[in-house]
Amino acid sequence: MLHRRRGTAAVALAVAAALSLAACGGSNDSADKKPAAGAGDKKAVAQGGDEFADAAKKTAEMGTDAKPGEWPRTVEHAMGETVIESQPKRVVVLDVGELDNVVSLGIKPVGLAPTEGSPELPSYLKKDAGTPANVGTINNLNLEAIAGLKPDLILGSQLRAADKYDELSKIAPTVFSLRPGFTWKENYLLNAAALDKTAAAKAQLAAYDKKVEELDAKLGADKPTVSMVRYLPDGVIRLYANASFIGTILKDAGIPRPKNQDIEDLAAEVSAENIDQADGDYIFTGVYGDAKATDKSRAQSNPLWKNLKAVKEGHAYDVPDETWYLGLGVTAANEVLADLEKYLTK
Template identity: 50%
Template sequence: MHKLRHLGRLTAAALLVTFTVAACGGAAESTRDTGSGNTDVATGGRLFATADEETAKLGSEAEPGRFPRVVTHALGETEIAAKPQRVVVLDGGELDDVLSLGLTPVGLASPEGAAEQPSYLADRLAGVADVGTINNLDLEAIGALRPDLIVGSKLRADKMYPQLSAIAPTVFSIRPGFPWKENFLLVADALGEEEKAESVLNAYQTRADEVRDSIQGDPSISLVRFMSGKIRLYGNLSFIGVILQDVGLRRPPVQDIEELAAEVSPETITEADGDRIFYSSYGRETDEAAVVGGPLWSSLTAVQQGRAVAVSDETWFLALGPTGAMLVLDDLERLLARQ
């Protein structure tokens, strides 16, 4: 019953998202399944839902694992002659994607302002070359690696696409964030790992169902992220928002929106209340300490009941791939377990 409820909610959300992201640009029609699924995995069906129909249209119509193939992506079509072996990734989501498919990239870009790659993936990155930062790519370093595929997103590296595609076949998603499952499928398509990707996402949804079954009642989940100069309450069009929908967890009305986030201030932080509050900080200069130590935060019901918990920003908000999503599910099960 829980599965039917959250799948139905996601199907409705997908229809709303279609209109929200239409301005991002369309793509060629394909036979790719873009809807929710609850068919038997043994028959090759999908157990998972997708959140963005425009991104779900991207990919190729090639038979699984067969090359050459032409991949339709955010900036056109790219021909990939043979199964890629030397991949350069330009963002954290693509890094998670490639590693989740069992391939170690030869090069990767670092997040802006970060000295290190995501700690939850660090043990799998020995020997991977640095190719600059997301917003300041080192084209010479990328070329020296002789990649046979570069993966990234239009939102991050739109202007660099001509130079990158001159180095190697380049495949871009429309944007990172809430279409994380569709982006994973796109990367898998470029790598010829479509069947493995669907297996990974089926396992993810099975785990999400297990987490929902471990939770007593129907708590509303508030997500608060402290950033430099702003405080965000995350909505449905976010990585973590999609995960909560997949589990079937309810959101407070102010956050149950088809947007990335709503913003509040330290003076309006009471809008962040919910049965459970999960919060984090991105960057060093945020208002977290002042707000969490203040009287308005202390007045929130969840805080008074000891149900406001700090979580990892790195996995809950920045992971953007299936390996990170599974870690979030582990956190949710631990933090919301039957009491």
């Protein structure tokens, strides 16, 4: 089976952008940086500025010119080009975003690499995902298990598994998006192109856009500010910003952010001692993995937390981490929109 690697200018720039972000952590990986003890100011953990917009643009350029039903097809992606000979029937997904993508297109994958913080099949996808075999985790792939499933397509991302791409490509045609997270719409269309499901993916995104417009209209012009707080292991607390999955949804709906989260980065970090920086009209909280392994309890027992406007007014809510932060696909995005409508229109 042919797997051509071509270093086009667009892909080269996209890969360079992804590499510059890799050390900063993806939107759903466990924290890899923590604030200095007692740090008082917000700390950006995923810097990029214009590179984020550039990454999204380059990701959008990837895909295929193949007509519906045309096989073989050549798919250009973050690692080059891959030729897919025929309609894939046995698909392995290497992250939750790819899982959400293929399930939304009516495909039950044969293999899944879940996140370390959520090793089970996400509950919001269980009904339609079938019973994919475990092939390790997003940061520790089991190549032997993947090969044993005899896949005819592997979907993942350059940010997660660039170092495994060559080995994976020897197992089956492999298509990588640039990164998970804020490029979720472009990733969806890339996955759909590899599966000959582009029309269905575009219809799903159009339906999402309609729900966004409806929420925007319901909330009106005077929308409340929304603060996004996520507790991770080892004392890491992130305030999610614009260049994240949830950041794109809030921006789509025209929902304003507190100034310290209205930045073109993945997130800013604060400590439990400075949790007052999480203030907003509404606060939505997620927890990655076991809450006891995080600083959630310590932060929320802090008088600064109890004095936050949203907390005092009863506008601080726990939300499912598996959709708001780990979902990274259109199904999760629709779940988030439903939650936002529920809480913001009470």
